[in-house]
Amino acid sequence: MLSKKQAKAFFLGGTVLFSAIFLALSVETVTSSMPEKTNDSQITEAVVRGKEIWDSNNCMGCHTILGEGAYYAPELTRVYSRKGESYIKTVLMAKEPWAPRGRKMVAYALSEEEANDAVAFFKWINEMDLNGFPPEPDPALSK
Amino acid sequence: MKYKSQKVAYWFFALSMLLIVLQITYGFIMGFAHMGFDGLHNIIPFNAARATHNNLLVVWLLSGFMGAAYYIIPEEAQQELVSVKLAYVQLITLALVGVTAVIGFHFNWWEGRKFLEIPRELDFLVVINVITFLGIILATLFKGKKQSTTAMVLTMGLVFAALLYLPGMIWFDNQGMDSFFRWWVVHLWVEGVWELIMGGILAFLLIKLTGVDREVIEKWLYVIVGLTFLSGILGTGHHYYYIGAPEYWLIIGGIFSALEPLAFLGMALFAIHMYRKGGRNHPNKTALFWTLGSAIVSFVGAGLLGLAHTLPQVNMYTHGTLVTAMHGHLAFWGAYGMIVFAMISYALPQLTGRKLYNTVTGLYGFWLSLIGMVGMTTAFGVAGVAQVYLERRIGLDFMVAQQEIEVHFLVLVLCATIFATGITMFIIDFVRYGQPNDEALIGEDEVNSLENA
Numbered sequence: 001m002l003s004k005k006q007a008k009a010f011f012l013g014g015t016v017l018f019s020a021i022f023l024a025l026s027v028e029t030v031t032s033s034m035p036e037k038t039n040d041s042q043i044t045e046a047v048v049r050g051k052e053i054w055d056s057n058n059c060m061g062c063h064t065i066l067g068e069g070a071y072y073a074p075e076l077t078r079v080y081s082r083k084g085e086s087y088i089k090t091v092l093m094a095k096e097p098w099a100p101r102g103r104k105m106v107a108y109a110l111s112e113e114e115a116n117d118a119v120a121f122f123k124w125i126n127e128m129d130l131n132g133f134p135p136e137p138d139p140a141l142s143k
Numbered sequence: 144m145k146y147k148s149q150k151v152a153y154w155f156f157a158l159s160m161l162l163i164v165l166q167i168t169y170g171f172i173m174g175f176a177h178m179g180f181d182g183l184h185n186i187i188p189f190n191a192a193r194a195t196h197n198n199l200l201v202v203w204l205l206s207g208f209m210g211a212a213y214y215i216i217p218e219e220a221q222q223e224l225v226s227v228k229l230a231y232v233q234l235i236t237l238a239l240v241g242v243t244a245v246i247g248f249h250f251n252w253w254e255g256r257k258f259l260e261i262p263r264e265l266d267f268l269v270v271i272n273v274i275t276f277l278g279i280i281l282a283t284l285f286k287g288k289k290q291s292t293t294a295m296v297l298t299m300g301l302v303f304a305a306l307l308y309l310p311g312m313i314w315f316d317n318q319g320m321d322s323f324f325r326w327w328v329v330h331l332w333v334e335g336v337w338e339l340i341m342g343g344i345l346a347f348l349l350i351k352l353t354g355v356d357r358e359v360i361e362k363w364l365y366v367i368v369g370l371t372f373l374s375g376i377l378g379t380g381h382h383y384y385y386i387g388a389p390e391y392w393l394i395i396g397g398i399f400s401a402l403e404p405l406a407f408l409g410m411a412l413f414a415i416h417m418y419r420k421g422g423r424n425h426p427n428k429t430a431l432f433w434t435l436g437s438a439i440v441s442f443v444g445a446g447l448l449g450l451a452h453t454l455p456q457v458n459m460y461t462h463g464t465l466v467t468a469m470h471g472h473l474a475f476w477g478a479y480g481m482i483v484f485a486m487i488s489y490a491l492p493q494l495t496g497r498k499l500y501n502t503v504t505g506l507y508g509f510w511l512s513l514i515g516m517v518g519m520t521t522a523f524g525v526a527g528v529a530q531v532y533l534e535r536r537i538g539l540d541f542m543v544a545q546q547e548i549e550v551h552f553l554v555l556v557l558c559a560t561i562f563a564t565g566i567t568m569f570i571i572d573f574v575r576y577g578q579p580n581d582e583a584l585i586g587e588d589e590v591n592s593l594e595n596a
């Protein structure tokens with residue numbers, strides 16, 4: 001039967017081995033594959049300011065982006081191509097809570113420049129290669 | 144209890160109870176908002192309620208883990224805590240940082256990073272607090288007479304949890320990278336090092352409650368935490384499918400995360416087997432219920448419901464829907480909520496000297512919270528699957544699909560009421576136990592005779 005010593009070796013050995021593999025893959029991801037797939041070189045100052053707006057208002061507390069966040073408001077990964085620039089700006093600059101179907105968004109009343117930065121952020125996100133996410137609906141089902 | 148300083152644990156548990164009440168309150172706010180009743184929108188918008196709900200969860204669990212460590216480490220190391228005063232300072236600062244963060248959320252002071260919303264300035268205070276905590280625990284452990292496997296696994300889990308908090312504090316301009324390292328904290332906590340904490344507490348409780356030989360229990364503890372890291376580290380890949388990371392994570396994340404339930408299956412079988420094998424008939428049945436319950440429910444909530452959406456082919460559709468909320472609730476409750484409740488149920492009679500072992504409130508507290516949480520999980524699951532079909536498969540607009548599934552949130556709120564009733568009963572018992580006192584101090588012989596009664 002397995003002894004306590006062997007069990008300990010299994011735990012320690014496995015931990016070291018799998019941590020090493022994980023670290024190696026992570027280095028590859030963040031230094032090479034991910035910058036390419038996310039168009040890291042196209043992150044302009046406007047995109048960074050846009051991300052700050054996204055972050056400092058905790059937009060992820062209601063929406064999802066890259067499928068991450070909360071499930072109270074729409075997925076925004078492809079919002080740039082779905083809704084277009086002027087729609088996004090209208091929502092963000094609104095002084096009253098935006099609520100086209102009853103559910104209210106916080107009225108951020110952003111300035112025109114801030115709204116442009118947010119749009120730049122969404123545009124950059126829009127171009128990312130996400131291995132097929134979000135999935136396309138099947139038109140045959142909606143007939 | 145055998146050591147005076149173990150009394151500190153009580154106050155960490157009390158803080159946990161206070162925060163869970165607040166957490167549940169904010170949960171109700173969100174449940175009602177999903178049903179269309181968002182009357183509080185101007186004062187507490189959904190994202191504030193959400194950040195509060197998630198962060199209170201993390202803080203009350205951590206407070207529970209810390210209390211558990213302050214109780215377990217002296218007993219395992221046979222050594223009083225090196226500084227009780229510092230432990231109280233740590234408790235108070237933990238509470239202050241937590242409360243400040245939560246108040247800040249209501250004034251738009253946060254970072255929009257799910258589970259890590261606490262602003263960077265406060266992160267540094269969290270780090271100092273946790274270093275203080277670990278300092279006390281490590282000093283006690285190594286000053287003590289022995290370093291048992293149970294104590295070592297528990298401590299290792301706590302130390303790694305602290306270290307893994309750090310990558311979450313790095314700023315990235317790239318949203319994808321930000322997310323990549325956010326999972327080093329969130330995933331490697333709940334599907335990695337927190338399982339060591341859970342395993343350590345579980346082993347301690349099983350040794351006390353079943354009387355099975357320590358060597359046997361600790362051997363299987365190693366196997367379980369071995370399985371955790373074998374699967375869970377590379378299993379992080381299941382969060383890297385669709386965030387701009389390369390495609391190899393689909394294969395690696397898929398395979399290894401699909402193995403993660405094995406560790407939870409191990410916990411469940413381990414607990415059941417030790418219970419059956421044990422000769423000791425410990426009078427504290429409430430603690431036994433919570434202990435076995437945690438091991439079993441974590442397998443269902445984390446293991447099975449995690450498996451349900453962990454393969455990339457499935458996750459492509461469920462990613463970012465209420466299916467995630469379904470799994471998140473039963474996983475957190477089963478694995479970490481229930482193990483903290485198990486620890487509290489075991490420790491309270493020892494700390495206070497009152498033997499309210501098997502009260503009606505204790506029994507209903509267990510069953511109502513469990514039934515309520517299973518009901519909530521089901522409601523989230525039904526809503527989530529419907530959302531996936533309507534929105535992701537058929538292509539309905541987000542809000543149109545949301546209106547279709549609104550009714551499930553009525554069921555959710557009803558089940559949440561059952562859950563909250565169970566928690567209320569548990570807290571009634573907690574209050575009835577009263578505060579810890581030195582009369583509850585007992586020697587080794589008495590401990591043994593009590594436990595073998």
Ligand code: HEM
Pocket residue numbers: 067068069257258329333334381382400401403404441445446448449450451452453454458461462463467470471472474475478479
């Ligand atoms: C006690 C252990 C666990 C806890 C507390 C837990 C909790 C959670 C939570 C709260 C989330 C949502 C995170 C977020 O969106 O920010 C999540 C996501 C996820 N969990 Fe777990 N989990 C546990 C174990 C597992 C296991 C063992 C598996 C796989 C077998 C699993 C599979 C997943 C997957 C695939 C997601 C991503 C969902 C998505 O965004 O598409 N989890 N988990």
Ligand SMILES: [Fe+2]
Pocket residue numbers: 330334378379381382
């Ligand atoms: Fe995970």
